[in-house]
Amino acid sequence: MLHITPEAGLAINKLVNAQGVGAGGGLRVEARAGEPDFEMSVAPIPDDTDSVVTEETTGARVMLDALTADYVDDKTLDVADTVESTARFALTEQGISDRD
Numbered sequence: 001m002l003h004i005t006p007e008a009g010l011a012i013n014k015l016v017n018a019q020g021v022g023a024g025g026g027l028r029v030e031a032r033a034g035e036p037d038f039e040m041s042v043a044p045i046p047d048d049t050d051s052v053v054t055e056e057t058t059g060a061r062v063m064l065d066a067l068t069a070d071y072v073d074d075k076t077l078d079v080a081d082t083v084e085s086t087a088r089f090a091l092t093e094q095g096i097s098d099r100d
Helices: 006-018 066-071
Strands: 026-031 038-043 051-054 061-064 075-081 087-093
Touching: 006 026, 006 075, 006 087, 026 066, 061 066
Parallel strands: 026 061
Antiparallel strands: 026 038, 051 061, 075 087
16 A cells, blocks of 8 residues: 655645645545656545545545556655755655655
């Protein structure tokens, strides 16, 4: 299952709250067909077929469609602050982090 770091959870909550999304909302992560990267957006509620992963300490939610859930099953969602003070999310293999 996707692992979400507490730091990523804090960044997700900050992003969701800044957009005025309620408690049922979270970050939607979707694989792009034929692309090696993902699209991320804030969503107010999960779709009926989404898998929802919750970060334990922050309660941040990540919503995944079935294809994306399979792909990120062994990944960790982490975040790094950039020079511009914005968050940059990254998916890494579990056990490997930008902080290592």
